[in-house]
Amino acid sequence: MTRYAMVADLRKCVGCQTCTIACKHANGTPPGVQWRWVLDVEAGEFPDVTRTFVPVGCMHCSEPPCMTVCPTTATRQRADGIITIDYDLCIGCGYCIVACPYQARYKTTHLTFAYGETPLPSEQAYQDFGRVGVATKCTFCVDRIDAGLQRGLVPGQDPDATPACVNSCIADALHFGDLDDPQGNVTQLVRAHETFRMHDELGAGPNIFYLWERKSSDDAVG
């Protein structure tokens, strides 16, 4: 089996938002819609403070709450774990938006552009009325993965089969791959590091793993 997952190394992320821009560029999302965010989290009290940059988005959960509540079956889970939305089935009820604990879903009511009512040439190229009035979210660049797989490429290793945000990361903080592959990059990273999954206690089984420290007893992968 294949189970795609993402790894975000919190020690390395510098909050440059390149992944955010790469996502917007690759998916043509309108203003205000960001399928990939990088949070700026401050913690502690002066002088003992920390600042952590945290990439977030759809966690492609193993037990996705958005899918069970969807009244039209527009939200589905593929065999490889990727959560998809069928824009032709979605009625835009917004139930999945309130069911998602990660605030990963969006609904726009009309086409908007970065500078007023006239779309830029790049926006014109990406205009898709099918995504208006329905729920949208990160797809793990599923089209890119599928096209790459058809060419015999390996997601997470070959850029042409890997999500745009991962390809663009300047700090090597984002990784993507098959968590069921024991020799795969994300499996090795998760095995070698202390990790957590956000809001794990809610039971959705998110598939973005955050690395926060190397395991002291294991020097296998860094």
Add this chain to the structure above:
Amino acid sequence: MMRSVEPRPQTAWDWRAAVQFTCGGAGASLTVFTALAAWQDPAWLRRTGPIAASLVCLGLLAVFAKLGRRWRAFLVILNPFTSWLTREALLAPVLLALGLGAAVLMSRALALAAGGVGLAFLYAQARMLKEARGIPAWRTPAMLWLIATSGLAEGLSLLAIGAAYFGSPGGWLLPALGGLLIARLAVWRAYRRALSAPGAAPVRTVAVLDGMNAVLLAAHAGALASVLAGLAFPGLGGLAALAAGLAGLLGGWYLKFNLVVRAAYTQGFALARTPARTPGYGGPGVKPGWTPPQEQER
């Protein structure tokens, strides 16, 4: 653009969703009490039955208005296996057909069936909110009881308002209304206590709930005082039923509207640990916008 880390108000479900829960819940519950009232006097089937159906329709219309793709609304029926929204949508036409059929045919049996479907409709509404795992104020188990008891109290309040005009359907009306109002108040207190527990809800949600408390207490006090006045002075029966009904209904609608629109903050974001940086070690986690357990316990 930076994103807030703390929980923020959800905006996906606005006042139109609230109308679905207020009007839909009260209407569904009114079918239950219409069936009970009609058991003694079938005339109630044509007095409050159409009002119940109209309220359910108004709720459905409000949902329809908030859909992003309205003309695909019929697709809502595709997931009865796991979605409580689908289940509610499937129950609605059955409820309307049975309720209106009972009124047209003056059939107590149809009215009882409509009442049963009304209860199921109310339960589906409560489950809808409970299954919204992204909203801490909704996903708590106490939410089920709160929506259920409030819906029932609203339906009986509507019947009480009707009784002020048409005459009481029986001596059970005011005691039953009093009992349901006390039950709703008790559930509200339990719900608030559950969400005020350490780490149970965002700070802002708790603040909204605290702000609602005075209004809800006043509404319940007014309604219960009217119930007692009606029981103590039978001559005041109609007036007392009207006052109790209005306070009970508006209190319930205030509760639901605020739960859906104002108290519904998102989960926000949290780190179980902060990362190790060179040189240094990983630190404790952080959950902005949520009161840490030790701070609340002090």
